[in-house]
Amino acid sequence: RVTMAEAGGGMSKTMGVRIQKKIAGKMATKKTVKAIIDDDSYRLIDEVHSLAKAECGGKEADRLTKDLLKMVVKLGILLKNEVFSKEELALTNKFRTKLHTIMMTVVSFHEVAFTYDRGYLSKCIADSGDLIHDLVRRHLTEKSHKRVDHVFGFFSNGDMLDKLFQPDGAHSSRLAVIVPILSKLLDEDKL
Secondary structure, three states, X not given: OOOHHHHHHHHHHHHHHHHHHHHHHHHOOHHHHHOOOOHHHHHHHHHHHHHHHHHHOHHHHHHHHHHHHHHHHHHHHHHHOOOOOHHHHHHHHHHHHXXXXXXXXXXXXXXXXXXXXXXXXXXXXXXXXXXXXXXXXXXXXXXXXXXXXXXXXXXXXXXXXXXXXXXXXXXXXXXXXXHXXXXXXXXXXXX
């Protein structure tokens, strides 16, 4: 049986999480995030922004970066406030494993010639987006789900991946900058 005090405490926590998500959403900018994350993670975000800018222009790159930052910050708030059920926590672990696999795959495809597999990488990234949708279904708004679609849609786009991974691709030089950052973050277990 739940007492009135316990029920009120749950409501207060829920309201507190909602307020935190709202404030974090407003503050999720590259400049703000730079103050709270390590230099390598910030460099990765900056390189992702540069990639997006080269692929689809400045405004779209700004929007993609903002959507990425909002998504990450809101997930962090949900984790910190322990609002996930056991099943959802299992999804977070599954997502972390999938993200780690994607990052290792990106590094491998870059370092080992002729191993790039567009279909495999695109599917892994899209599947990760589906995991995030399942994870936050009860916790975030439809607008946040659209942000997830935007971010994972960009990264799973086969044409963009080809430009990144093919030796003569328009973004292959950017990959040469991104991979050492990813490798360092993987080595230090920061992803």
